[in-house]
Amino acid sequence: LVSLVIVDAQTYSRGLIEASLDGLVVLDASLIITDANRAACRMVGQARKKIIGSPFEQYFVDPKRAADGMQLTLQKNGLTNYELVMLHKARRRLVVSLNASVFRSKDGAAQGIFVSARDVSEQALLQQQVSEQQAYNRSLVEATADALFVVQPDGDIIDVNLAAARLTGYTRKQLVNSAFAGYFTDPASAHAGLRQTMIERRVLDHELTLITRVSRHVPVSFNAGVFQDPSGKARGVLVAARDMTRQKLLEQRLQEKNVELEAASRSKDRFLAGMSHELRTPMNAILGFTGTLLMKLPGPLTRAQEQQLKTVQSSARHLPSLINDLLDVHKIESGKIELKLEPVYCSALLQEVAASMRPLAVAKNLRFTLRMPAKEVMIETDRRALSQIVINFAANAIKFTEQGSVEIALRQRKRQRGSTTAIHVTDTGIGIEPTAQAQLFQAFTQLDQGPTRRRDGTGLGLYLSEKLAHLIGAKIRVASAVGAGSTFTLTIASSSR
Amino acid sequence: MTRVLVVEDNPESLELMRYLLQAFGYQALICDNGQDGVATARRAQPDLIICDINMPELDGYGVLRELKHDPTLREIRLIAVTALAMVGDREKVLAAGFDGYIAKPIDPMTFVSSVQDFLAPLRAQSGRDVP
Numbered sequence: 001l002v003s004l005v006i007v008d009a010q011t012y013s014r015g016l017i018e019a020s021l022d023g024l025v026v027l028d029a030s031l032i033i034t035d036a037n038r039a040a041c042r043m044v045g046q047a048r049k050k051i052i053g054s055p056f057e058q059y060f061v062d063p064k065r066a067a068d069g070m071q072l073t074l075q076k077n078g079l080t081n082y083e084l085v086m087l088h089k090a091r092r093r094l095v096v097s098l099n100a101s102v103f104r105s106k107d108g109a110a111q112g113i114f115v116s117a118r119d120v121s122e123q124a125l126l127q128q129q130v131s132e133q134q135a136y137n138r139s140l141v142e143a144t145a146d147a148l149f150v151v152q153p154d155g156d157i158i159d160v161n162l163a164a165a166r167l168t169g170y171t172r173k174q175l176v177n178s179a180f181a182g183y184f185t186d187p188a189s190a191h192a193g194l195r196q197t198m199i200e201r202r203v204l205d206h207e208l209t210l211i212t213r214v215s216r217h218v219p220v221s222f223n224a225g226v227f228q229d230p231s232g233k234a235r236g237v238l239v240a241a242r243d244m245t246r247q248k249l250l251e252q253r254l255q256e257k258n259v260e261l262e263a264a265s266r267s268k269d270r271f272l273a274g275m276s277h278e279l280r281t282p283m284n285a286i287l288g289f290t291g292t293l294l295m296k297l298p299g300p301l302t303r304a305q306e307q308q309l310k311t312v313q314s315s316a317r318h319l320p321s322l323i324n325d326l327l328d329v330h331k332i333e334s335g336k337i338e339l340k341l342e343p344v345y346c347s348a349l350l351q352e353v354a355a356s357m358r359p360l361a362v363a364k365n366l367r368f369t370l371r372m373p374a375k376e377v378m379i380e381t382d383r384r385a386l387s388q389i390v391i392n393f394a395a396n397a398i399k400f401t402e403q404g405s406v407e408i409a410l411r412q413r414k415r416q417r418g419s420t421t422a423i424h425v426t427d428t429g430i431g432i433e434p435t436a437q438a439q440l441f442q443a444f445t446q447l448d449q450g451p452t453r454r455r456d457g458t459g460l461g462l463y464l465s466e467k468l469a470h471l472i473g474a475k476i477r478v479a480s481a482v483g484a485g486s487t488f489t490l491t492i493a494s495s496s497r
Numbered sequence: 498m499t500r501v502l503v504v505e506d507n508p509e510s511l512e513l514m515r516y517l518l519q520a521f522g523y524q525a526l527i528c529d530n531g532q533d534g535v536a537t538a539r540r541a542q543p544d545l546i547i548c549d550i551n552m553p554e555l556d557g558y559g560v561l562r563e564l565k566h567d568p569t570l571r572e573i574r575l576i577a578v579t580a581l582a583m584v585g586d587r588e589k590v591l592a593a594g595f596d597g598y599i600a601k602p603i604d605p606m607t608f609v610s611s612v613q614d615f616l617a618p619l620r621a622q623s624g625r626d627v628p
Contacts, residue, residue: 067549276580277551277580280580280601280602281507281509281510282509283511283602284507284509284510284511284513284601284602284603285507285512285513287602287605288509288510288513288517288602288603288605289509289513291604291605291606292513292516292517292520292605295606297516297520297605307505320602330550407534
């Protein structure tokens with residue numbers, strides 16, 4: 001029975017040994033393996049039979065360190081967490097952590113060592129990854145151009161990067177464990193920024209002024225976010241402060257430049273208004289007294305005197321309209337013209353234009369006609385611009401026609417989407433050379449008409465018309481034949497609603 | 498004789514208006530600045546005042562304010578004379594309280610008839626003769 005109990009106990013112990021996930025080996029005093037469990041066999045990748053009787057150190061990359069470990073065990077009667085790299089038969093390496101104890105005979109002599117080897121490869125790998133990650137994070141932190149501060153909820157700095165040290169002028173050592181808010185002209189605002197970050201988890205573009213070690217004030221803008229422990233609890237604030245000195249300077253310069261430009265634009269406007277006033281003032285006297293002379297208020301005139309005074313008058317009359325046109329050009333080119341889009345009844349507008357132009361045509365014995373469709377044509381546009389363009393067309397038509405007629409015609413065409421409104425101004429005048437048609441819309445190009453005399457007008461009419469047409473989204477076309485007359489057409493497309 | 502006060506800082510324009518008014522039989526009173534204009538109006542009580550807008554120191558609007566605040570002058574018709582330089586100038590002038598508007602440059606052919614038009618309602622009221 002006793003032997004049976006012993007056998008049972010042995011079976012039981014063996015079961016325990018084999019159930020262990022750690023490799024278990026028994027060495028004799030000369031460090032030869034006398035027993036090994038299955039886990040140990042798996043670790044080295046060899047059969048138990050081969051292992052038993054082999055020297056222990058041969059299973060390690062550094063056999064000497066393995067042997068030293070065992071000697072240490074014998075001396076100290078035990079060994080804990082002794083790390084070694086184990087050689088697997090298939091060249092796979094395992095990092096193992098050894099624990100060992102000595103078993104002795106009754107007289108105290110060491111009989112052998114009991115070694116357990118735990119595979120910590122994964123743990124070691126993890127640790128390596130962690131330290132690599134830390135190095136990576138640190139280099140990220142240092143590579144950032146922004147000054148980074150890690151701040152505890154109580155407001156003390158835990159960590160900074162080099163940029164933070166550079167920006168503040170303090171060393172990392174001086175910064176760590178000091179109060180973050182103390183580095184700003186407005187500590188309350190700095191503190192408020194931290195508190196807000198703790199509450200909202202994130203704060204963007206909080207503007208502060210930092211005081212450096214040499215008392216220089218640096219405008220900074222900080223972005224901050226909380227960092228959390230694995231449970232999601234906020235542990236502190238990560239602050240990235242950006243030096244805004246350059247940007248502030250640029251902003252300021254830009255603002256100054258803007259003020260300067262506005263002032264320049266205002267002074268140009270004032271100059272133009274002043275100039276137009278100064279030009280008009282003498283015109284008042286020239287036109288006025290030429291007029292009184294022509295009215296023969298001071299006394300009778302000879303025919304030659306009257307003729308010459310009329311020339312003075314017509315030349316002088318030209319100037320105010322030139323000034324007006326120049327002011328209009330300035331307004332359009334500087335974007336100061338204000339368009340008022342409103343529903344405009346074309347027939348009413350053309351009737352007004354015709355009423356003002358007809359006397360000029362009649363004075364030259366020209367037929368003047370206005371053709372309009374029976375149906376009312378309404379378009380959304382700027383009344384003044386539209387009327388100005390048609391007046392310019394009609395004035396030109398009358399100016400360059402010696403006999404025949406001038407006609408204004410309105411036509412509307414339905415398109416797939418919306419409609420097109422066209423206003424044609426047709427004359428039977430001198431016409432325009434094809435090569436000259438291209439220059440028509442440039443400023444001050446009244447075309448040289450050869451033997452015919454230069455017509456009055458500012459030379460800005462078509463130039464202005466083109467600009468106005470562009471503003472109201474309309475197009476101007478010209479069709480002309482020398483000697484047969486010209487047709488100027490303004491086309492306005494309107495979308496249907 | 499109907500008396501017209503002209504207030505205008507530009508001597509040539511002033512002379513032109515004076516000449517035209519006198520040529521058509523009005524009595525023309527002239528002032529080359531706003532302050533004198535108001536003082537002369539107070540002293541002479543003219544039938545009509547023609548006033549330039551653009552004048553140094555007291556401008557046309559200033560003259561308007563002074564005249565319309567004085568009960569003895571409030572009833573005298575006040576006509577602005579200035580260039581229609583900007584769109585909306587006419588509206589601005591009339592909105593300010595001027596009774597009428599003559600555009601510069603002054604057209605001598607129509608100047609006096611405009612003056613007559615401004616005087617007409619007055620004449621209908623008082624039954625005074627054409628000058």
